[in-house]
Amino acid sequence: MKNFTSVGDIGDLKVALEKAKYVKENPFADQELGKNKALMLIFFNSSLRTRLSTQKAGMNLGMNVMVLDINQGAWKLETERGVIMDGDKPEHILEAIPVMGSYCDVIGVRSFAQFENKVYDYNEVILNQFIQYSGKPVFSMEAATRHPLQSFADLITIEEYKKKTRPKVVLTWAPHPRALPQAVPNSFAEWMNAAGYEFVITHPEGYELDEQFVGNAVVEYDKEKAYKDADFIYAKNWAAYQDPNYGKILSTDRSWTVDSAKMALTNDAYFMHCLPVRRNMIVTDEVIESKQSLVIPEAANRVVSAQTVLKEILLEMRKK
Ligand code: AN0
Ligand code: CP
Numbered sequence: 133m134k135n136f137t138s139v140g141d142i143g144d145l146k147v148a149l150e151k152a153k154y155v156k157e158n159p160f161a162d163q164e165l166g167k168n169k170a171l172m173l174i175f176f177n178s179s180l181r182t183r184l185s186t187q188k189a190g191m192n193l194g195m196n197v198m199v200l201d202i203n204q205g206a207w208k209l210e211t212e213r214g215v216i217m218d219g220d221k222p223e224h225i226l227e228a229i230p231v232m233g234s235y236c237d238v239i240g241v242r243s244f245a246q247f248e249n250k251v252y253d254y255n256e257v258i259l260n261q262f263i264q265y266s267g268k269p270v271f272s273m274e275a276a277t278r279h280p281l282q283s284f285a286d287l288i289t290i291e292e293y294k295k296k297t298r299p300k301v302v303l304t305w306a307p308h309p310r311a312l313p314q315a316v317p318n319s320f321a322e323w324m325n326a327a328g329y330e331f332v333i334t335h336p337e338g339y340e341l342d343e344q345f346v347g348n349a350v351v352e353y354d355k356e357k358a359y360k361d362a363d364f365i366y367a368k369n370w371a372a373y374q375d376p377n378y379g380k381i382l383s384t385d386r387s388w389t390v391d392s393a394k395m396a397l398t399n400d401a402y403f404m405h406c407l408p409v410r411r412n413m414i415v416t417d418e419v420i421e422s423k424q425s426l427v428i429p430e431a432a433n434r435v436v437s438a439q440t441v442l443k444e445i446l447l448e449m450r451k452k
Pocket of ligand 1: 274312313315316406407408
């Protein structure tokens with residue numbers, strides 16, 4: 133694996149899950165692999181889990197880790213080519229990327245959709261510039277359209293807790309006061325489709341995701357019907373994808389909040405969310421605090437997904 137930006141980069145999922153299991157059981161087995169290798173984590177947006185779990189993953193592999201918050205302490209970056217730079221941005225990303233690449237061996241990038249231009253977001257302009265100009269392996273720590281390290285951790289968690297080979301997994305939209313990207317639901321859908329589970333997506337009308345991610349999922353607008361017999365309820369808010377409403381909030385209907393009444397329709401389902409989560413908007417206190425809530429082990433598995441991916445990247449580098 134050179135770069136890691138989507139499920140397509142991980143290869144066979146069964147094999148990847150076996151590798152993840154080994155990493156989880158033997159976190160310090162590969163301390164030599166990352167020796168004298170510098171991992172650089174670049175954040176254009178806030179983070180708690182991704183920042184800490186990816187640092188920990190690098191440390192477990194013996195790497196040296198550097199973290200840069202672009203909007204706190206670094207120069208503001210212009211990302212558009214051809215702009216006359218007479219505004220508030222003193223540096224261009226086309227210089228910044230190769231400079232950062234020259235200081236490290238592997239680069240992680242977090243860069244959310246900006247909701248100003250759908251084509252720009254969905255072309256992953258920032259992530260692709262890192263791939264093109266850094267000269268180093270690049271992995272996504274949530275880009276405009278996907279959050280693959282999260283989805284890989286979600287898959288690991290489902291595999292750990294599932295009680296049948298092919299569980300029913302339901303992705304439900306839930307209300308939120310601010311417009312959030314589609315990266316988490318897009319990516320989750322992509323990984324669930326690849327895993328071959330019974331997969332249902334439920335959301336209010338107008339929240340249809342990009343077809344390339346929905347794939348073979350059943351889209352069920354009746355949420356009670358969707359919840360029925362579910363083994364896993366995965367909640368997430370996202371802003372509208374479809375034109376002309378791209379990036380807009382169309383609903384804050386709290387009948388979509390995950391609550392005990394709807395959970396009672398399921399097959400004693402587990403509750404999942406990538407976090408950070410707004411309680412009593414996305415999910416009630418009662419459900420997130422219930423014994424069926426997997427949010428903490430799910431977040432803990434972020435170290436496992438990141439370490440498994442970093443290890444593959446380091447192994448690939450060693451071949452050269
Ligand atoms: C981000 C999102 O929805 O993509 C990050 C989630 C991992 N969430 C927020 O901005 C609250
Ligand atoms: N789930 C997740 O990626 O959380 P952070 O935004 O805190 O990194």
